[in-house]
Amino acid sequence: MALPVIKLGSLLVRTISKPIANRLKRAATYHPRFRGLIVDLAQGYHVWTSKMQRHVLGRSNTLEIRPLVEERAVQSATDLLGELFVFSVAGCAIIYEVQRSSRGEAKKEERRKQDLETMKQKNEELAAEVELLKQRIQQLELYATATATHRYWKLRDYQTPSFNQPRVH
Numbered sequence: 001m002a003l004p005v006i007k008l009g010s011l012l013v014r015t016i017s018k019p020i021a022n023r024l025k026r027a028a029t030y031h032p033r034f035r036g037l038i039v040d041l042a043q044g045y046h047v048w049t050s051k052m053q054r055h056v057l058g059r060s061n062t063l064e065i066r067p068l069v070e071e072r073a074v075q076s077a078t079d080l081l082g083e084l085f086v087f088s089v090a091g092c093a094i095i096y097e098v099q100r101s102s103r104g105e106a107k108k109e110e111r112r113k114q115d116l117e118t119m120k121q122k123n124e125e126l127a128a129e130v131e132l133l134k135q136r137i138q139q140l141e142l143y144a145t146a147t148a149t150h151r152y153w154k155l156r157d158y159q160t161p162s163f164n165q166p167r168v169h
Contacts, residue, residue: 042077
């Protein structure tokens with residue numbers, strides 16, 4: 001029951017994060033200091049991606065890369081910020097799920113260790129009981145041997161009465 005609720009909750013958080021990212025985009029376009037910061041971020045991102053594309057395509061990286069127009073840079077940066085926000089929320093949800101799962105596995109492992117320790121202790125107790133029973137059997141065998149030997153000698157020494165002789169009372 002808890003697993004579907006948690007998964008539904010993480011889906012809800014991811015779904016809610018998209019409108020928050022869109023609001024962040026709109027705010028970034030109107031705030032002057034934030035706008036300057038994201039323009040610089042977008043220009044750096046544009047240079048980096050352009051160099052990576054040229055490197056992958058095998059073209060020269062020595063050519064100068066033209067900066068983006070400010071409106072295009074703002075749009076690019078706000079898209080990047082929105083996607084980063086959505087991905088960070090999704091990443092946090094995944095990290096939470098992994099940690100929760102690992103805690104569950106750790107609890108299972110702890111239970112397995114306790115069960116194994118209980119079985120070892122029970123095994124030791126049974127081994128001690130078997131050893132005690134072996135000692136008792138050995139004592140009984142010695143007693144039986146001694147008793148049988150005693151009876152043997154007693155029977156051997158016993159003289160059977162002769163029916164031909166009269167009995168003396």
